[in-house]
Amino acid sequence: MTAVAPPADFGSAELRAGTTRVVVVPALGGKFISLELGGREWLWRSAGRNPKLPEDGASYAELGDIGGADECFPTVAPCLLPSNIARYGGLSLPDHGELWSQPSSFALETRPEGMYATCGWQGRRMPYRFVRGIFVGRAAQVEMQYAVTNDGRSPLPFLWSSRAVFPLARETRVVLPEGARVRVWSQRGVALGGPGAEMRWPRAVAGGKMLDLSVPEAVARAYGSTLYVDGAGGRAAIEQDGARLEVQLDGAAPPFFSIEVEKRAWTPFRRARDEHRVALAPSIGAPASLAEAIGGWRNAAWLEPGETREWTVTWRAAS
Secondary structure (H helix, E strand, C coil), X not given: CXXXXXXXXXXXXXXXXXXXXXXXXXXXXXXXXXXXXXXXXXXXXXXXXXXXXXXXXXXXXXXXXXXXXXEEECCXXXXXXXXXCCCCCCCEEXXXXXXXXXXXEEEEEEECCEEEEEEEEECCCCXXXXXXXXXXXXXXEEEEEEEEEECCCCCEEECEEEEEEEECCCCCEEECCCCCEXXXXXXXXXXXXXXXXXXXXXXXXXXXXXXXXXXXXXXXXXXXEEEEEEXXXXXXXXXXXXXXXEEEEECCCCEEEEEEEEECCCCCCHHHHCCCEEEXXXXXXXXXXXXXXXXXXXXXXXXXXXXXXXXXXXXXXXX
């Protein structure tokens, strides 16, 4: 893919070192709209949707779903928290959480070893501070440093996901450790056993056929699914056109990777064909709904009052 130009109506910041380039749009919730590593652009961008200024509580699908990479916190899917949660019982959380829908603070500095930028957000429905640092240096990698602090007086439940969207083509391959546990959160147009069904990466059985989940384009003619993978050792990768992008998640508990596929029915219109995509997202907690993570899945993360949690995500081009 070629270099991606920033949206004309919004300011952006570019971090570059050697052949590594990241473009961030603070006004769009700190969204990444370009990630160049190893001599290629990796992120998918919609050919038919123009970015719009985010609105708190708005539908992500309508305003924010233009591709790139977003931070989701304290939930991914919209949900209503269980009534028995102290202070937060009955709280309604919006689609893709709160970060994408508010401009982030932004600071950029040039250091001898590379460029460093910081984005910051303040909780609106829950009392937290969320900070993401981005470092681009001489190595062919991008390091993202995270910290979230609970400023409230009650334990704070959360999910986090850094959802990076990639183009889905015949040769696209998602790489995770053989035998890692996979659970289904959603499915459409393909029978993977329904929500909560379990399997071992990369194999699944649907309609009496063995499927290879690591090659998502071949799973079904047209479908959508969201899967959560644990036991992956904090490592995953995506391969495109013979190139490989690796991601490592350090310091997260409980760590997951989510894989979200959107493959629409064939159409003669190229713009619609370009909508085929796969999102690979290092995550803390599962599934996409914080209410379900607290409930049946029992995989929510918690912050005690005054606690700060830190973790790191590194994207690197494989040599």
